[in-house]
Amino acid sequence: MNAGYINDLLKYVPSNLRGMLEKLPDNIKTHVEEIRLRIGRPFMIGGCGKEYFLGRNGLESVSSQMYIVTEEDIKSAVQLISNFSLYSVEDEIRNGYITVNGGHRIGLSGRVVIDNNKVRTIKDISFLNYRIAKQIIGAANKIAGYIIRSPDTVYNTLIISPPQCGKTTLLRDLIRQLSNGLKEYNFQGKKIGLIDERNEIAACSFGRPRNDVGIRTDVMDSCPKAEGIIMMIRSMSPEIIATDEIGRREDAEAILDAINAGVKVITTIHGNDLEDFLRKNSLEKLSKDLFERIIILSRKKGVGTIDKIYDKEANLIFSIDDKINNLQNKQISS
Amino acid sequence: MLLKLIGGIFIITACGLFGIAASNKYRGRPRELRNLRSSLQMLETEIIYGATPLPNAFNNIADKSCKVWYDFFKLASINLNSGIYYSVKEAWDSAIEEKLKNTNLNKPDIELLGQFGNILGNSDCEDQLKHFKLFYKQLEQQEDAAVEDKKKNEKLYRSLGFLLGLAVFIILV
Numbered sequence: 001m002n003a004g005y006i007n008d009l010l011k012y013v014p015s016n017l018r019g020m021l022e023k024l025p026d027n028i029k030t031h032v033e034e035i036r037l038r039i040g041r042p043f044m045i046g047g048c049g050k051e052y053f054l055g056r057n058g059l060e061s062v063s064s065q066m067y068i069v070t071e072e073d074i075k076s077a078v079q080l081i082s083n084f085s086l087y088s089v090e091d092e093i094r095n096g097y098i099t100v101n102g103g104h105r106i107g108l109s110g111r112v113v114i115d116n117n118k119v120r121t122i123k124d125i126s127f128l129n130y131r132i133a134k135q136i137i138g139a140a141n142k143i144a145g146y147i148i149r150s151p152d153t154v155y156n157t158l159i160i161s162p163p164q165c166g167k168t169t170l171l172r173d174l175i176r177q178l179s180n181g182l183k184e185y186n187f188q189g190k191k192i193g194l195i196d197e198r199n200e201i202a203a204c205s206f207g208r209p210r211n212d213v214g215i216r217t218d219v220m221d222s223c224p225k226a227e228g229i230i231m232m233i234r235s236m237s238p239e240i241i242a243t244d245e246i247g248r249r250e251d252a253e254a255i256l257d258a259i260n261a262g263v264k265v266i267t268t269i270h271g272n273d274l275e276d277f278l279r280k281n282s283l284e285k286l287s288k289d290l291f292e293r294i295i296i297l298s299r300k301k302g303v304g305t306i307d308k309i310y311d312k313e314a315n316l317i318f319s320i321d322d323k324i325n326n327l328q329n330k331q332i333s334s
Numbered sequence: 335m336l337l338k339l340i341g342g343i344f345i346i347t348a349c350g351l352f353g354i355a356a357s358n359k360y361r362g363r364p365r366e367l368r369n370l371r372s373s374l375q376m377l378e379t380e381i382i383y384g385a386t387p388l389p390n391a392f393n394n395i396a397d398k399s400c401k402v403w404y405d406f407f408k409l410a411s412i413n414l415n416s417g418i419y420y421s422v423k424e425a426w427d428s429a430i431e432e433k434l435k436n437t438n439l440n441k442p443d444i445e446l447l448g449q450f451g452n453i454l455g456n457s458d459c460e461d462q463l464k465h466f467k468l469f470y471k472q473l474e475q476q477e478d479a480a481v482e483d484k485k486k487n488e489k490l491y492r493s494l495g496f497l498l499g500l501a502v503f504i505i506l507v
Contacts, residue, residue: 011417014420076420076421079420079421079422079455080420082387082455083387083388083389083414084387084388084389084414084421084422084425084454084455085381085385085386085387085388085391085455086455086456086457086458087381087382087385087455087457087458087459087461087462088381088385088386088387088388090385090458090459121458
């Protein structure tokens with residue numbers, strides 16, 4: 001981690017607020033996860049479970065000195081985020097966030113305009129949340145061994161995690177490692193088709209990945225997962241399909257198609273535990289034995305804690321509580 | 335006598351050139367408005383079909399535009415990328431101020447273009463498209479007026495310059 005991540009985002013923050021952020025001490029800068037702007041409310045940042053308020057001179061704890069975000073601030077922030085072109089981020093606004101260079105995501109909320117029971121756009125944007133995305137090289141070191149089946153193939157893998165537990169970070173690094181190949185497991189790099197619907201994993205800008213996703217990875221960015229998976233299989237002959245946050249019925253069908261086509265799948269889903277996944281109606285087509293490895297993340301020991309790993313028969317093969325780490329070696333040899 | 339004649343020729347040429355300069359303004363305006371229209375049509379395509387962000391869109395269409403508009407859109411693009419301006423309007427206005435003041439366009443033309451800067455990038459595609467259509471209508475009126483003015487004034491100013499020179503010469507002699 002370094003302060004570079006927050007610096008990436010500074011150009012999307014109006015200059016008066018930017019000045020305050022620049023005055024932050026370095027140790028806080030490196031830990032900032034969120035920058036929050038709410039109209040008529042104090043300017044706030046958050047990170048590592050803590051919150052800080054900002055004033056003209058950087059950090060501020062006296063409430064009368066805190067900087068109150070104005071309508072003008074929000075307006076110019078929206079202009080900066082959308083690169084002065086709201087029309088170019090129409091679809092993203094409809095989803096409630098805009099992804100900017102570096103894979104950082106900026107959440108928006110305000111008054112929603114509905115058209116035919118569907119969200120048409122968000123008008124009068126009044127709340128912004130800058131979420132800092134961090135690529136952590138090596139985040140998947142611990143789990144790579146569980147996912148590699150033999151030097152030639154991997155397990156179909158599902159990562160289950162509540163929001164903000166490092167799911168995307170883990171997936172990104174896993175893709176990078178599997179794509180490059182891993183010497184210690186004698187694993188050759190595989191061709192990976194990455195369908196990056198929210199453009200968070202590879203963080204492409206103008207089609208070019210900003211994050212390192214490995215040398216054998218093809219990226220279809222901002223593409224709906226269901227269509228993307230089919231397109232990838234047809235056109236790019238991937239050996240592994242990777243995608244983030246499945247949830248809709250079409251996603252489940254496309255994943256089933258991929259597995260039936262003999263392609264391995266690595267994907268993620270929101271949830272706390274295995275039961276949450278089993279309860280999701282829209283994913284009923286995906287019986288849990290399709291996935292040969294299910295990884296549960298939590299924040300027990302900080303962001304990105306690998307909590308449990310299940311195998312195909314829902315047997316626990318790793319749990320942070322039991323520390324049965326030595327099982328890892330057994331899995332690879334079998 | 336010879337001196338008088340030379341002076342007279344000078345006066346007539348000077349006034350004549352003055353007249354030609356004035357008539358050129360009338361001749362150039364319809365052309366520039368026409369070029370503006372084709373540049374904006376490209377911009378429309380960039381926005382509606384390409385969803386290209388404005389700084390890039392300006393840059394792209396500048397490369398395909400004629401001199402005046404090349405300068406204008408290049409500068410507008412640079413302005414937006416500079417990070418100094420907080421809205422399209424400000425960047426747009428500053429480009430107008432710098433690049434369009436010494437062209438053949440008249441004040442209403444520039445005001446019309448200025449207003450257009452207000453809406454650029456400020457809404458979704460559908461809305462942008464509506465504004466483009468409206469702008470073409472308004473531009474058409476300006477173009478018609480410009481053609482009319484050209485017909486009326488181009489020859490008038492040209493001959494007026496020479497005649498004025500001749501008149502001054504006659505009075506002085």
